Amino acid sequence: MQRAIAAGRLWLPAARSAALVDLQRAGGLAGPRLYSAATTDDADSHDDFKPKVKAAPSAGVDATIEKDISSHDVFIYMKGVPEAPMCGFSNMACAILNLYGVQYGSRNVLADPEVREGVKRFTAWPTVPQIFIKGEFVGGSDILHEMHQKGELKQALEGCAQQD
Structure with missing residues (x-):
């Protein structure tokens, strides 16, 4: 008590x-x-607890994103790499793409915080993974899963390069 x-x-x-x-x-x-x-009082607060202002990603990040999505039919910004995803959502997205046998490029956003924040700003989508098909932003793993269940993903991936 x-x-x-x-x-x-x-x-x-x-x-x-x-x-x-x-x-x-x-x-x-x-x-x-x-x-x-x-x-x-904020003056008595430890630096870890004080408000922080994040710098806007540089124009180089946008150029990197543009290059990534234009050079691959399918591209995923994810946590980890396709062979070793670092979160369940990234794992699910890769599993779905692997199911269709398409080739896809990827970028590990955990390795580059600027790209992680930059892609969120680029798409106005707050979470990762983010999937692009034929240069267009599709959404996250939930949208990819929904498209798969409805049969829409097969149509969206038509004409995309297949894995060897």
Whole structure:
């Protein structure tokens, strides 16, 4: 019970904490420390917790993306590589593409944070993997899976180079 009350002090507004102080003085709570959002100061915060401003990706990232998607019939920006995906969604996307036997290029976004953020900005799609077919952005693994289930993916991949 004392732990639950002590933990509650962390989120109770400062106005309500006066009753907790009275309870503590009466011997009902351990520890004199009360917290209030008004007492936190960014100057006292560790650098890891301070707000950060991300720089916009350079124009070179957009050129890299354009080159990637124009030089392959099918291209995937993913976590890891097709032989060793680093997330379940990337794994599923590769498995679906492998099922159709198409050749596809890939780029590991974990190896280049600029490309990871750049492709999200390029497509206005917040997650990875991202799949392009014939230069057009298709979507993520969920969209690819849905297209596969509806039979639309077979049609979209017609004319794409096949694996050897």
